[in-house]
Amino acid sequence: MKKLALMAFLGLMTSIPAMAQGDYVYENDRRYCASGRSGMDFNSCMWRLRNDREREDRREYERREYEQRREYERRQRWQEPAPVYVPEYQRQPQYQYQQERPKLSDMQQRALDNCNLLAPRDQPRCRATVMSTVR
DSSP states (O other), X not given: OHHHHHHHHHHHHHHHHHHHHHHHHHHHHHHHHHHTTTSSOHHHHHHHHHHHHHHHHHHHHHHHHHHHHHHHHXXXXXXXXXXXXXXXXXXXXXXXXXXXXXXOOHHHHHHHHHGGGSOTTTHHHHHHHHHHTOO
């Protein structure tokens, strides 16, 4: 019980200076404004100091936000873009000895492109039909 009371007392003693530190800034501002060195009346001086301190805090917040945004954009820039799907019939040959694709007329090319609109199970038959009309 004595240890618990001693620990609570020590915790209270260490937290008082931390709480008083916030009042220390306010107290210095009050003394400065009350001394008349600022060249303004007390209320205007206190308002100006408080406003300046808030502006500094806001600038610091905006600077941090800007840095975080730049870091995010830098990371995004180095990521690879998503791969683009290219249908099988439009892919380039992977081997140099493969045959070249035959030339298609406009109507044949449109018919081949329209094969993509069919159900996946019907697409190979459609492509075969179109390619069978090529000379």
